[in-house]
Amino acid sequence: MVNCGSCGQEARDCVQCSSCSRHFDYQCSGITEAGYRKLGIERQAAWRCPSCKSGGSAVSPRIISGESGLLPKPVTLDQVMQELRNIKRTVDSVSNIVAGIESIKSDVSELKTSMGQFTLKFQGLEERIHVIEQAQAEVLKLSDRILTMESDLNDKNQWMRLNNVEIKGVPMKDRENLFEIINKIGNKIQYPITKQNINFLARVPSRDGLADRAKPIIVSFLSRYVKDDFVASARSFKKLIAADIDLPGTSPIFINDHLTVENKILLKKTKKLKEEKNFDFVWVKNCKIFARKNPGSKIITIKSEKDLLKMQSEKGWRCGYSSSPSIYIFV
Structure with missing residues (x-):
């Protein structure tokens, strides 16, 4: 004392x-x-x-609390809410929002200890925090719903392209006859195509937008079975080049299912993971992406990036297989 x-x-x-x-x-x-x-x-x-x-040396007379003007101004609920909004704008993820809420709860607890007169106001603040927590759960539900809707939209867009084939690597020239080009390709891969088989065909800009690259040709067949057989014949031919259809150059020509932009990105990621995880097979059939570790392992259908996790965890069987693609010999 x-x-x-x-x-x-x-x-x-x-x-x-x-x-x-x-x-x-x-x-x-x-x-x-x-x-x-x-x-x-x-x-x-x-x-x-x-x-x-x-600046004086004598002891100043006693100062009555509340009359000297030295008392701090009380913190208002609006000021506290403004700080809360500022904190909320700085968070960039749901996990950060949760951490921020816990920090605010801790601050509220300390303020209630040192400033008892604001107890009721802080109770109102806690109620608002509870509302935010409930809103957080709703945001997560909405995010899942948006992802589901985007997936459904992509599936519908892909379904509309099931009869389509995308042909890349065909050199462009003035006044070209696209049907004549498709006819030559069909004859070369031993699957002739007539106009009666085709709904429409056209060149479309590529996704990368490079001016010096030939635009892909999109062929829409009237029958999905004709389209599937056309693609199968093209893959059986192994290697098709521009010179095979009387065009200059030896650039390869690729014939594949017409995938949506989202599925092309997914296919690219799948092929990259194939190299990283030593998968033997990645292929596209009926506009769906499939992967397989080796002939003895199960087939994985890749519909979204979540399915790539299945490739990362897949171990597969050690096996040998014969020259026949339909016969697998386990060892």
Whole structure:
């Protein structure tokens, strides 16, 4: 216990002036206990009594709390809510939102201990936080719903392309006859095509938009079975080049199912993972992507990026197989 430098009374809890080193009880210091504790360690260490602030040496008369103008302004609920909104704008993920909410709850608990008069206001704040937590759950549900809708839309777009074939690598020339080109390709792969088989055909811009690259040719067949047989014959031919259809150059020509942009991206990621995980097979059939570790392992259907996790965990069988693609010999 020390004696107050102003009234001379003994004081258990007091503040010390950084200038004259005297101790003052809170009634004589001109500041409330709550206000002093809010100053922080650095500002507490630099605190000066009213006498030293005014430049005098005599002890200043006792300052009545609430009349000196030194009491801190109370924190309003609007200010607290503004801080909460600022915090919310800084978070960039759901996990950060949860962490921020927990931090706010901790801050609310501390404020309730030191500022009892704001208990009711903080209860209102906690209710708002609860609303945010409920909103978070709704956001997650909406996110899942959006992903489902995007997947359904991609499936519908892909379904509309089931009769289509995408032909890449055919050089472009002025006044070209696309049907004549398709006819030559059909004859070369031993699957002749007539106009009666085709709904429409046209060149379309490639996704990369490179001006020096030949635009792919999209062929829409009237029958899905004709389309499947055409693609199968092209793959059996192994290697088709521009010179095979009387066009200059030896650039390869690729004939594949017409995939949506989303499925092309998924196929690219699947092929990359195939190299990383030493898969033997990745292929497309009926506009669907499939993967297989080796002839003895199960076939994995790749419909979304979640299915790529199945490739990462797939171990497969050690096996040998004959030259016949339909016969597998397990060892």
